[in-house]
Structure formats: structure tokens, C-alpha cells
Amino acid sequence: MGKYFGTDGFRGEANKVLTVEHAFKIGRYLGWYFGQDHKAQIVIGKDTRRSSYMFEYALASGLTASGADAYLLHVTTTPSVSYVTRTEDFDCGIMISASHNPYYDNGIKLINGQGQKIEAEIEKKIEAYLDGETEELPLAVRGEIGRTVDYSAGRNRYIGQLISLATRSFKGKRVGLDCANGSASAIAKSVYDALGAKTYVISNEPDGININTNCGSTHIEQLQAFVKEKNLDIGFAFDGDADRCIAVDENGNVVDGDLILYVCGKYLKEQGRLNHDTVVTTVMSNLGLYKAFDKAGIDYEKTKVGDKYVYENMSQNNYSLGGEQSGHIIFSKHATTGDGILTSLMIMEAVLEKKQSLGKLTEEVKIYPQLLKNVRVSDKTAAKTHPAVVKAIEDVEEALGQEGRILVRESGTEPLLRVMVEAGTDELCEKYVHQVIDVMKEEGLVTE
Incomplete structure (x- = not known):
């Protein structure tokens, strides 16, 4: 844990803890660091917070001042930044978001070229630069100054990737989506519409200050009521940057990350696609999940809290599924981070292939108080x-x-x-x- 960067980036109240000067200097350092032997290319995404636009321009200014090209995905999800960085050979990715925090907070998450959270040693070097402990970096001049490039096409490719992962049509399924007035607002409905679902959406009108406000995965009661009111088959709620998913079954019951791990883990095991028949959890997962895993013949690992530690365990041992009770679920075949929309698609696959409702698929798990x-x-x-x-x-x-x-x-x-x-x-x-x-x-x- 560094002075500024925690387990999920540099996060705090905008222009109090995390300032526009911090963002500019982070951009300056990243542009110089990755551009020492070539012209660096760095991609930036943001959520819908009012301050995200300010930080986007500050980061882009810092990057281009150091000679890097800044590619702007605009409003998008954290997993989309990871996907684009990993598949399109960017040196680094930056996501501007404070995830499930209130709108006045913001954060800067750094992603390496493999689509994973950036190495701690790079964060330490950035912190030393922020504190004036290293020499001032040279400014790019003349033709070396970087460019800012509109790169919404990258986000569209990510949407296409999500659609391509569905194994069958969602036609006839009534699906509710709570987009938390955040990043999912720009993506989730278009994915479900393309797959043929009858899509009902709430909290998808962001205004810069309503992100996560009484909506999304941290206020699941809104989606519960919506699913029952509209008589929907299933519902999914995301957080501000859409790297989490919490589901609601046809009866309005909450299906949290533990239950999602059970449904998807059991399904993948039956399909022969659960590597080593093992699911990676954190120490906060419910005892009821472990008892259900034991009954289903599924082994499990326990890590410290944080999807960073879950993914480290998964990558070291070649596991295919892991996650947290909070709804950060990682499917390593498709992603290197938690991805809320991807998780919802994997749940839909299990529901459709097994021809059972989500409520039926979770009833074998007794969650302990x-x-x-x-x-x-x-x-x-x-x-x-x-x-x-x-x-x-x-x-x-x-x-x-x-x-x-x-x-x-x-x-x-x-x-x-x-x-x-x-x-x-x-x-x-x-x-x-x-x-x-x-x-x-x-x-x-x-x-x-």
C-alpha cells in the first residue's frame, strides 16, 4: 500500500485528496516512463462523475506534454479499458473512476499492457515524482509533442466482444438492468438489445452527480422492487465503473457475488470448463458457499480481500473463475479484471443452457447470517x-x-x-x- 495508491488506484475526494495537479503529473510521468525508447500510446476511459472530465483533460495534457499520444475512450467501463489496453497493444491504460463511491470522490486506476493492475514498483515511482523526490521531467517540444485521439472505436470493439460471447439468443427473456447512472449506461442496454432480450433499464440517465445515488449494486433494493413490479425474469445491477455485478432472481431475491460464484462454478464444472475444479474466493465469502461447493465437488482457494489478490491467485494457478462477495467476478478466459456486464452474460448462459431460473439455480446454497x-x-x-x-x-x-x-x-x-x-x-x-x-x-x- 503506497502513500497515494491503494489496492484500487489513487482515490479520494476530487480536488481535495486527488487534485487536478496530481492527474497532470501522473500523466507527465506515465508519458515519460513509457516513452523512453518509443512514442508511448496510452488509452484513457472515464465514468460519469462531473470531475472525470476535468481529470481526463489533465491526464491527457500531462501525457502529451511528455510526448505520449493519449487515446480517449470517453465514458466507458473499467473492464473495457483493460480489454482495449490488452488487445490493442497500448503501453498503459488509465481509468478515471471511484467505482461505487459517491460522486464527489474520484480515482485514477492504472492498467499495464497485459490488462492487469499496474505493477506496484511503477506506482512507487509515480509517488516519488508527485512528492518532488525525483528530477523534473523534460517537456516534449516541436514534433515530439503528443496527440490526443478520439478512440470511441475501441469502446465499440469491446461491446462487440461482449455480444460475441453469448452462446445463444436472449429472445423472450425479460431482463432488468440498473446502470447506477454510471459507466454501464453507455454499454449495457445496447448489448442486451443486440442479443434479443426484452430490456428494461433504470438509473441510466447520468448527470454528473447522481452516479451510485440510491441505485446500482450498492443499493440493490431499487432493482429488487423493479424486477417484481415489471415481473421480470432476472435483473442485474452494476456499480459506477461496471466492474461489479449483483443479480436479482425472478422472485426479487438478491444473488450476490458468492451465489454468482456458485451458479457459474457449478455450471462450468458440468461443462468441463472449470480449471482444476476450483474457484478462487476471498476470506469474506460465506460459509454457506463453501458447504455448497463441498457438496458439488468443487474445490476453493481463499485470498485476502481485493480482486487484485483473487486474480493473482488465478493467474498463478491457471484457475478459470474467482471473485468476491461484492460482485467482482473474474472469468480468466475472457478478462483479467472483474467485469459486471460480462458476469451478467455468463449468468444468462447458465440460466439458458440449464433451462432453469436463477432462483432455482441458487436454492441449494444456504447462506449463513x-x-x-x-x-x-x-x-x-x-x-x-x-x-x-x-x-x-x-x-x-x-x-x-x-x-x-x-x-x-x-x-x-x-x-x-x-x-x-x-x-x-x-x-x-x-x-x-x-x-x-x-x-x-x-x-x-x-x-x-
């Missing part, structure tokens, strides 16, 4: 390893046995311990979470 509470502490590591806390955790583990679990982990960005319990009832979750937190308080480890 889960409670997560954040505890502010003065020293995360000291609090987690304190003998009294360790003993309290062990006591809960013993009490839960095979019918629940406790997970205590450190926040990657704040002085917090996250205490999570899964158990047979909400009451048990509450009891055991507070049992551990009370010990932390008794030992004087909690600051608030």
Missing part, C-alpha cells in the same frame, strides 16, 4: 495479537464448531479491526461479535 463490525484501535497488530483477544477468538471458534466461523482482520487503510461472525442465527452473530469486542474494550485496546 453474517455480521461485520469495525473496531477503531490504536494499534491494529497489537490489538489482534493481544493474548486476551486471541483467547476470545478461540473461544468463539470452539463454540461455533462446524456451524459458523469468526474472522478478525486488519483494515488495509484505517486503524480498524474488522470482526466478522457467521452463525446459524442473527442473534448468535451479534452475541459472538460483541463477545470479542467487549474483550478488546476491557483490555483498553479500543480508541472510540
Whole structure:
């Protein structure tokens, strides 16, 4: 974790934490870094936040001032930037988005030439430049100054790629899409219309400040109500940059990332397309998912929270499916990042090929009640390893046995311990979470 760049780029409130000067200097460094032995070509996408336009122009100015050519995809999704960077030989890709955060936040995500999150060592070099710890970079002059190129054709090729992945027509299927007033607004409906679905769309009128506002994957209740009101067969909700997908079945029930991993994992296994019969999850996936995997003969890996770690595990072991409870799902045959629209298409494939509703496909999974509470502490590591806390955790583990679990982990960005319990009832979750937190308080480890 760097000073500016976290697990998902440089993110913060626009012009407070992440400023236009930061964006210009990031562009300056990337243009110089990738252009040391050739004329660099770097592609930029953005979501619908008002500040995204400002950052787009600042990045493009920095890139061209350092001699690179900046190719603008305009409003598009994070996975589309990854796809275009990877398939069209760009040196680097940049996505301007704060994902599911409110509109006043923004972020700069950097993608390497293989379509993956850029290497940490490059981020460190950028941070050193931002802090004035390296020499000032030379400005391009005369014919060496870079160009800004309209590259909406790249986004259109990505749309064509999505359409080509569908195995059959969606004709006759009533599908609801919640585009979160974000990046999916420019892509999702056109994909589903092209595949023949009867498409019903909400939250697809972005105005710069309504992205993620009471809509999208973080406010799934809007899509639940919409699916029931319109009597739809299925619904999909995306986040601001459309790298997440949460589904809603025909009864209005939420199908989160864990259930998506089960539906797609079981389907791919039956098709002989689940590499090593293994799905990669994070430690936050529900115990009910693992029990269902055991029953279906599917193995699983557990990584730290973050789709970055999921993909690292997948690429190292040649796994084909992995993801997070939050809806970041990675299909390594088709993408190197989570892709919400792609995920929805893969769910549709399972529904159509098996001739069963999404509700039917998920009914074998019993999701355990889960409670997560954040505890502010003065020293995360000291609090987690304190003998009294360790003993309290062990006591809960013993009490839960095979019918629940406790997970205590450190926040990657704040002085917090996250205490999570899964158990047979909400009451048990509450009891055991507070049992551990009370010990932390008794030992004087909690600051608030």
C-alpha cells in the first residue's frame, strides 16, 4: 500500500485528496516512463462523475506534454479499458473512476499492457515524482509533442466482444438492468438489445452527480422492487465503473457475488470448463458457499480481500473463475479484471443452457447470517495479537464448531479491526461479535 495508491488506484475526494495537479503529473510521468525508447500510446476511459472530465483533460495534457499520444475512450467501463489496453497493444491504460463511491470522490486506476493492475514498483515511482523526490521531467517540444485521439472505436470493439460471447439468443427473456447512472449506461442496454432480450433499464440517465445515488449494486433494493413490479425474469445491477455485478432472481431475491460464484462454478464444472475444479474466493465469502461447493465437488482457494489478490491467485494457478462477495467476478478466459456486464452474460448462459431460473439455480446454497463490525484501535497488530483477544477468538471458534466461523482482520487503510461472525442465527452473530469486542474494550485496546 503506497502513500497515494491503494489496492484500487489513487482515490479520494476530487480536488481535495486527488487534485487536478496530481492527474497532470501522473500523466507527465506515465508519458515519460513509457516513452523512453518509443512514442508511448496510452488509452484513457472515464465514468460519469462531473470531475472525470476535468481529470481526463489533465491526464491527457500531462501525457502529451511528455510526448505520449493519449487515446480517449470517453465514458466507458473499467473492464473495457483493460480489454482495449490488452488487445490493442497500448503501453498503459488509465481509468478515471471511484467505482461505487459517491460522486464527489474520484480515482485514477492504472492498467499495464497485459490488462492487469499496474505493477506496484511503477506506482512507487509515480509517488516519488508527485512528492518532488525525483528530477523534473523534460517537456516534449516541436514534433515530439503528443496527440490526443478520439478512440470511441475501441469502446465499440469491446461491446462487440461482449455480444460475441453469448452462446445463444436472449429472445423472450425479460431482463432488468440498473446502470447506477454510471459507466454501464453507455454499454449495457445496447448489448442486451443486440442479443434479443426484452430490456428494461433504470438509473441510466447520468448527470454528473447522481452516479451510485440510491441505485446500482450498492443499493440493490431499487432493482429488487423493479424486477417484481415489471415481473421480470432476472435483473442485474452494476456499480459506477461496471466492474461489479449483483443479480436479482425472478422472485426479487438478491444473488450476490458468492451465489454468482456458485451458479457459474457449478455450471462450468458440468461443462468441463472449470480449471482444476476450483474457484478462487476471498476470506469474506460465506460459509454457506463453501458447504455448497463441498457438496458439488468443487474445490476453493481463499485470498485476502481485493480482486487484485483473487486474480493473482488465478493467474498463478491457471484457475478459470474467482471473485468476491461484492460482485467482482473474474472469468480468466475472457478478462483479467472483474467485469459486471460480462458476469451478467455468463449468468444468462447458465440460466439458458440449464433451462432453469436463477432462483432455482441458487436454492441449494444456504447462506449463513453474517455480521461485520469495525473496531477503531490504536494499534491494529497489537490489538489482534493481544493474548486476551486471541483467547476470545478461540473461544468463539470452539463454540461455533462446524456451524459458523469468526474472522478478525486488519483494515488495509484505517486503524480498524474488522470482526466478522457467521452463525446459524442473527442473534448468535451479534452475541459472538460483541463477545470479542467487549474483550478488546476491557483490555483498553479500543480508541472510540
